[in-house]
Amino acid sequence: MDIGIVSGLVMLVTWGVWTFGYDAPGYAHLLLTGGVALIIWRVVNRGSAPDPR
Numbered sequence: 001m002d003i004g005i006v007s008g009l010v011m012l013v014t015w016g017v018w019t020f021g022y023d024a025p026g027y028a029h030l031l032l033t034g035g036v037a038l039i040i041w042r043v044v045n046r047g048s049a050p051d052p053r
Helices: 003-021 026-046
Strands: none
């Protein structure tokens, strides 16, 4: 696992605790959006072929 995937998972855990444990404001859901986008981006990027240059 690289730092991008770990960061995405931390964002999702933070969102979950904040949303279900406390009264989270609307902008807290940006953590959900950012975490999922970061995880998807890093997984897709890891599977890409290296640049031939």
